[in-house]
Amino acid sequence: MSSYTIILFSSIIMYIILALSWNMFSAPTGYISLATAAFFGAGIYTTAFLGELLPLPLLMLAGGIISCMLAVIVGAVTLRLRGVYFTIFTFGLVELLRSLVLWAEIKFTHVRGRFVVSADHMTVFWCMAVLLILLIAAIVLIRRSRLGKSLEAIGESEDAAAHIGVNTTAVKVAMFAISAFAVGAAGAAMATRWSYVDPGIAFNSMYSFMPVLMAIFGGTRSTVGPIAGAIVFAYLEETLITKFPSLYMIIFGLIMVGAILFLPNGIIGLIKPPVMKLIAKLPKRRVRQ
Amino acid sequence: MSGKIILEGKDLVKSFGGRHAVDHVDFHLNDGEILGLIGPNGAGKTTLFNLISGALTIDSGLITLFGQKISGKKPYTICRMGIARTFQAAKNFPGMSVYENLLISAQFGQKNVGASAAKTITDEIIEFTALESFIGKNIKDMPLAGQKRLEVARALATKPKILLIDEVMAGLNPSEVDEAIGLVRKINDSGITVIMIEHVMKAIMSVCGRIMVLHHGQNLAEGTPEEVSSNAGVIEVYLGG
Ligand SMILES: Nc1ncnc2c1ncn2[C@@H]1O[C@H](COP(=O)(O)OP(=O)(O)O)[C@@H](O)[C@H]1O
Ligand SMILES: [Mg+2]
Numbered sequence: 001m002s003s004y005t006i007i008l009f010s011s012i013i014m015y016i017i018l019a020l021s022w023n024m025f026s027a028p029t030g031y032i033s034l035a036t037a038a039f040f041g042a043g044i045y046t047t048a049f050l051g052e053l054l055p056l057p058l059l060m061l062a063g064g065i066i067s068c069m070l071a072v073i074v075g076a077v078t079l080r081l082r083g084v085y086f087t088i089f090t091f092g093l094v095e096l097l098r099s100l101v102l103w104a105e106i107k108f109t110h111v112r113g114r115f116v117v118s119a120d121h122m123t124v125f126w127c128m129a130v131l132l133i134l135l136i137a138a139i140v141l142i143r144r145s146r147l148g149k150s151l152e153a154i155g156e157s158e159d160a161a162a163h164i165g166v167n168t169t170a171v172k173v174a175m176f177a178i179s180a181f182a183v184g185a186a187g188a189a190m191a192t193r194w195s196y197v198d199p200g201i202a203f204n205s206m207y208s209f210m211p212v213l214m215a216i217f218g219g220t221r222s223t224v225g226p227i228a229g230a231i232v233f234a235y236l237e238e239t240l241i242t243k244f245p246s247l248y249m250i251i252f253g254l255i256m257v258g259a260i261l262f263l264p265n266g267i268i269g270l271i272k273p274p275v276m277k278l279i280a281k282l283p284k285r286r287v288r289q
Numbered sequence: 290m291s292g293k294i295i296l297e298g299k300d301l302v303k304s305f306g307g308r309h310a311v312d313h314v315d316f317h318l319n320d321g322e323i324l325g326l327i328g329p330n331g332a333g334k335t336t337l338f339n340l341i342s343g344a345l346t347i348d349s350g351l352i353t354l355f356g357q358k359i360s361g362k363k364p365y366t367i368c369r370m371g372i373a374r375t376f377q378a379a380k381n382f383p384g385m386s387v388y389e390n391l392l393i394s395a396q397f398g399q400k401n402v403g404a405s406a407a408k409t410i411t412d413e414i415i416e417f418t419a420l421e422s423f424i425g426k427n428i429k430d431m432p433l434a435g436q437k438r439l440e441v442a443r444a445l446a447t448k449p450k451i452l453l454i455d456e457v458m459a460g461l462n463p464s465e466v467d468e469a470i471g472l473v474r475k476i477n478d479s480g481i482t483v484i485m486i487e488h489v490m491k492a493i494m495s496v497c498g499r500i501m502v503l504h505h506g507q508n509l510a511e512g513t514p515e516e517v518s519s520n521a522g523v524i525e526v527y528l529g530g
Contacts, residue, residue: 146396153393156382162364163342163374164447165397169363 006121010190012234013128015214017135017186019226021179022211024139027220028151029172031082034208035074035090038097039067039180041203043187045101048197051117056127056192060185067184068177075173082158091208098203105199113198116191127189135182139223142178151175213252217259219266228267292320295482296341296372296451301350303336310336312506313350318451323473323483325497325514329526333506334486335377338453341484342374343367354451369400373449377456377486379440387423387431387439391415391446398447410446417479418442418472434465441472445481452476454485458492470496494518 018036026033043063050062078089106112142148150171153161162168187202194201210233211226218229236255240248263269296318303311311333318324326334339345341352343364352360359367382390388411395410396402402410415421418438423431431439437457444452458469470492477483487493493500493514500517502509510520517523 149393150397152385153382153397156384157380159344160376160380160382160443161397163344163368163376164394164443165365165368165399167363167365 003121006125007193008234008238010121010125010128010193011238012231013125013132014186014190015210015230015234016227017128017132017182018207018211019214019218019230020132020135020139020223021182023215023220023223023226024142025151025175025179026212027215028148028155029175030155031079031172032087032212033090033176034087034205034212035071035093035180036183036211037094037203037205037207038074038090039071039183040187040207041094041097041101041199042067042070043184043189044191044194044197044202045199046184047188047191048114048116048202051192056119056123056189059188060127060131063188063191064181064185067180067187070184071177071180072173075176076169079169079172079176091205094203094205094208098199101203102199113196113201115196116194118195119189119192124189124192128186131182131185131189136223138178138182142175147171147174213256215266217256217263217266219263219268221265222268225266225268232267294318295320296352296354298337298341298352299350301337301340301352302348303333303340303345304348309506311340311347314503314506314508316501316508318482318484319499321477321480321482322498323477323485323496325493325500326484326486326503327488327493327500327517328503328509332503334503335455336506337503338374338455338484338486341367341453342372365397368398368447368449371450372453373398373444373447373451374453375437375440375444375455375457377459379436381428381436381439381443383428386425386427387420388415388425390428390439390443391420394443394446395448398449410448414442414446417445417475434461434468437461437469438472441476445476449481451482451484454483454487456486456488458487458489466492 018040022033022036025031043066046063046066047059050059054062074093078086081089102112150161150166153166154168154171158168191197214229214233215226216229217233218227219225236252240251244251259266294317298314298316301311301314302309314333314337326337328334336345340347340360343362343366347360350360351358354370354372359370382393385393391411391414392407395407395414415424418441420435420438420442423435423439428436428439441454441457454473458466461469466489473483473485473496485493485497497514499512500514501511502517502523504526509526510517510523512520
């Protein structure tokens with residue numbers, strides 16, 4: 001494979017991880033988070049500071065843990081907020097972290113921005129691929145677990161869930177933190193792609209919006225949906241940026257509006273009915289629906 | 290019939306803005322009884338349930354369960370300590386089947402319920418509440434009476450010692466009301482102590498051993514159905530309309 005192809009694959013995997021992480025928390029609970037860029041940036045800055053001390057897998061672990069802790073703090077405060085207030089707060093978090101990191105960087109290191117160690121493209125690709133596999137395994141396991149069931153109940157009716165014994169705050173914070181872990185780890189690995197980062201590059205709100213668009217475009221109700229959405233958009237981004245750099249955002253926006261208007265269940269919703277017919281013929285395991 | 294006090298509220302106050310929804314209310318619940326809670330719309334009945342179940346925090350006062358303070362605790366804790374509730378407007382999980390609605394209540398309603406224990410409880414509650422014919426159904430395809438029964442069943446699946454029932458008979462036809470009355474009696478016979486908010490007088494008078502009347506967030510009267518229905522104050526504000 002050419003190094004261009006490897007970089008493209010890594011970047012597609014990155015978007016899949018971001019979209020799946022967003023989807024694993026926001027889809028069942030209905031809490032629309034725009035905090036992805038904050039966790040991604042935390043991962044990037046972990047590598048920016050520790051890049052020379054640790055190998056890539058450990059950097060990813062560190063980035064994941066730092067994002068996870070950030071999510072616990074933020075979640076404990078904001079997950080009491082409902083609906084649009086939660087969304088606005090998470091969006092504000094990206095701005096807040098950007099300013100905070102900028103202030104701290106200048107105050108303590110007296111420079112703005114830093115150089116990041118580079119890593120071999122193939123290493124980054126494999127690390128991201130392993131992270132993706134672990135994330136998908138976690139999603140499948142959680143969906144069947146008590147945690148998954150209680151998340152679903154919260155999304156359906158949070159008051160009812162609380163009064164049948166679900167510790168709603170703990171469940172929401174736990175899931176928010178798990179999804180932040182994957183995002184932070186991805187940020188730590190992808191940081192090596194830039195040779196230089198500053199808070200503006202690391203905490204870029206595009207990384208909050210893209211996963212939401214990808215998941216909605218692909219379909220939020222399944223695991224395949226966000227993956228499909230991420231692949232399509234990541235590929236589109238790559239080709240549109242090179243071919244129509246000035247029209248890129250407009251074309252993006254048009255596709256998104258079209259998807260919301262005409263594909264309420266995402267592109268997976270288009271493919272699913274015939275596939276579901278096939279599955280319906282298989283022996284049933286769940287009482288659901 | 291009436292044993293020792295198991296649930297008690299003292300000097301409970303809850304205001305929304307300047308409005309006292311619950312205004313220095315005292316109440317107690319005897320082990321094994323069915324306590325009726327009545328009063329005009331806006332009297333503060335549902336708010337009192339919200340305070341007991343932890344959905345709302347009290348401004349002042351104290352609520353104790355088996356002598357232990359529960360005011361200030363979270364809804365999930367209070368549920369696991371043995372108080373279940375229904376909602377005036379049923380809050381079933383609309384995207385889940387009837388079976389899953391009950392299974393999830395059985396799983397979380399008590400500490401350490403394994404998957405197979407939860408299934409056993411679910412089957413038992415389905416039989417107890419006669420929901421067999423709805424098992425695989427979507428909630429929205431169920432008649433109102435069925436949805437209300439499921440609301441009660443979800444609360445029962447948490448295996449409570451005390452059940453708070455909020456207007457579960459509103460909107461039912463006379464034969465459905467009779468069925469609901471039968472279910473409340475059956476629940477009580479199984480050893481669960483009940484507080485029941487209800488506007489259907491027939492139900493209150495026939496089922497409750499004791500009735501408490503709230504008016505403008507305050508205790509207005511309390512006693513047996515006969516005492517309450519002959520109380521001049523109650524007749525004026527409520528029964529006499
Ligand atoms: N969450 C709330 N926020 C504001 N006001 C409320 C809330 N819940 C109840 N109230 C007010 O408190 C009073 C008592 O309401 P409620 O307890 O629902 O009465 P009831 O159940 O006896 O009909 C009413 O005036 C109602 O408008
Ligand atoms: Mg009410």
